Amino acid sequence: MADLAYQSGYGNMFETEAISGALPRGQCAPQVCPFNLYAEQLNGTAFTAPRALNQRSWMYKLRPSVSGQTPYQKIEAGQFSNAFSTFEVTPSQLRWRELPLPADGTQIDFVQGISTMGGIGDPTVKTGLAIYMYSCNTSMDNKAFYSADGDFLIVPQLGSLLIKTEMGRLSIEPQEIAVIPRGIKFAVYVQGDSRGYISEVFSGHFKIPDLGPIGANGLANPRDFYAPVAWYEDIDAEFTVVGKFGGELFQYTLPHSPFDVVAWHGNYTPYKYDLRNYNTMNTVSYDHADPCIFTVLTCQSLDPGTAVLDFVIFPPRWMVAEHTFRPPYYHRNTMTEFMGNIVGTYDAKTDGFVPGGASLHSCMSGHGPEAKVFEKGSTSKLEPVRYPDNNLQFMFETMFMLRIPSWALERERLDINYLECWKGLEKHFTP
Numbered sequence: 122m123a124d125l126a127y128q129s130g131y132g133n134m135f136e137t138e139a140i141s142g143a144l145p146r147g148q149c150a151p152q153v154c155p156f157n158l159y160a161e162q163l164n165g166t167a168f169t170a171p172r173a174l175n176q177r178s179w180m181y182k183l184r185p186s187v188s189g190q191t192p193y194q195k196i197e198a199g200q201f202s203n204a205f206s207t208f209e210v211t212p213s214q215l216r217w218r219e220l221p222l223p224a225d226g227t228q229i230d231f232v233q234g235i236s237t238m239g240g241i242g243d244p245t246v247k248t249g250l251a252i253y254m255y256s257c258n259t260s261m262d263n264k265a266f267y268s269a270d271g272d273f274l275i276v277p278q279l280g281s282l283l284i285k286t287e288m289g290r291l292s293i294e295p296q297e298i299a300v301i302p303r304g305i306k307f308a309v310y311v312q313g314d315s316r317g318y319i320s321e322v323f324s325g326h327f328k329i330p331d332l333g334p335i336g337a338n339g340l341a342n343p344r345d346f347y348a349p350v351a352w353y354e355d356i357d358a359e360f361t362v363v364g365k366f367g368g369e370l371f372q373y374t375l376p377h378s379p380f381d382v383v384a385w386h387g388n389y390t391p392y393k394y395d396l397r398n399y400n401t402m403n404t405v406s407y408d409h410a411d412p413c414i415f416t417v418l419t420c421q422s423l424d425p426g427t428a429v430l431d432f433v434i435f436p437p438r439w440m441v442a443e444h445t446f447r448p449p450y451y452h453r454n455t456m457t458e459f460m461g462n463i464v465g466t467y468d469a470k471t472d473g474f475v476p477g478g479a480s481l482h483s484c485m486s487g488h489g490p491e492a493k494v495f496e497k498g499s500t501s502k503l504e505p506v507r508y509p510d511n512n513l514q515f516m517f518e519t520m521f522m523l524r525i526p527s528w529a530l531e532r533e534r535l536d537i538n539y540l541e542c543w544k545g546l547e548k549h550f551t552p
């Protein structure tokens with residue numbers, strides 16, 4: 122993967138130029154821009170959003186985005202679908218095997234390889250979210266994608282991704298993530314078989330959570346978020362741009378590369394974060410802290426403290442709680458919990474929740490450690506235990522119930538014996 126330069130700091134007002142002098146000084150839109158570039162503003166919040174929430178960037182491009190564009194044509198979305206009304210609701214605890222890799226001899230790019238696992242709401246009214254998994258093996262040469270519907274949070278599980286964006290390039294590998302906010306065009310380059318998880322939020326934006334009494338430092342620290350530096354290509358060739366709009370896919374062509382931003386400034390940017398930099402907080406006394414203690418990014422609803430989507434990880438850490446059942450507690454939750462496994466073994470499930478697989482514990486459906494883990498958690502000696510490095514699971518936790526598409530409910534994709542992991546949790550009552 123390319124050794125790329127980045128700018129550090131979550132949510133900063135960045136400025137970057139691929140050619141020295143390409144950024145106008147002292148104003149955003151001079152009558153003629155340096156090097157005769159075109160100025161184009163990208164607004165990720167309403168013009169009138171409060172200053173602290175306002176997100177926008179100014180790009181200085183070879184041509185404006187609309188230049189040379191053919192009409193939008195609707196294309197088949199396949200399993201990259203937001204037709205949630207055709208999906209099903211189910212309170213069942215679900216567990217999925219790994220998404221199959223593309224069959225030998227087939228060429229599937231990132232956009233073609235996206236399969237919806239669940240979703241709710243309606244992107245046309247900027248409400249709800251979708252959860253996808255992707256499986257692909259081919260780079261998006263002469264192709265770009267953007268979502269007008271929301272921010273993409275990409276969690277690779279297998280294979281490194283080079284993500285070319287309008288604002289520069291990001292390279293991520295498993296245990297790193299990238300966020301591509303609404304509207305920013307990008308193309309994913311792979312090195313072979315690649316697989317992972319995506320969440321798309323239809324309202325607001327992801328942000329790092331407030332820390333409250335934790336203090337000024339901890340969890341995902343702002344300086345560990347990296348935005349790209351300006352990078353452009355000046356290519357005259359046919360490019361296809363696929364736009365996701367209102368839950369459907371539309372495409373147009375351009376006679377040139379859309380990655381033609383020579384300089385930009387602003388705070389509306391894609392970014393990456395290495396989950397191995399997470400500064401984990403947890404109890405040093407007793408009881409199992411709620412998993413929100415491991416929040417990396419949150420997309421908040423208007424309901425105080427209630428997330429459209431929390432992105433939570435289960436990172437390597439010391440477990441030291443005294444006189445405590447240390448694994449996750451048994452649980453019923455108003456929030457819906459979709460989990461993925463990037464690498465290793467989750468402490469509540471010794472097998473079955475495989476890397477590349479997923480699970481869903483929906484609103485108010487009981488879940489928790491399998492029988493074997495209960496036994497061990499209730500009897501093991503409570504010495505300090507180190508959860509190993511190179512072991513990482515995550516949760517997309519949402520206030521919404523999810524609707525599940527038929528393909529995600531197919532027997533071949535599901536672990537149909539999932540409930541059996543809780544068999545043997547017998548009554549031990551000894552009055």
Ligand SMILES: O=C(O)Cc1cc(O)ccc1O
Pocket residue numbers: 410411412448449450452458469482488489516
């Ligand atoms: O395993 C789960 O389902 C997620 C989870 C983790 C945890 O530490 C506490 C509660 C919980 O639901």
Ligand SMILES: [Fe+2]
Pocket residue numbers: 452453454458482488
């Ligand atoms: Fe839970």
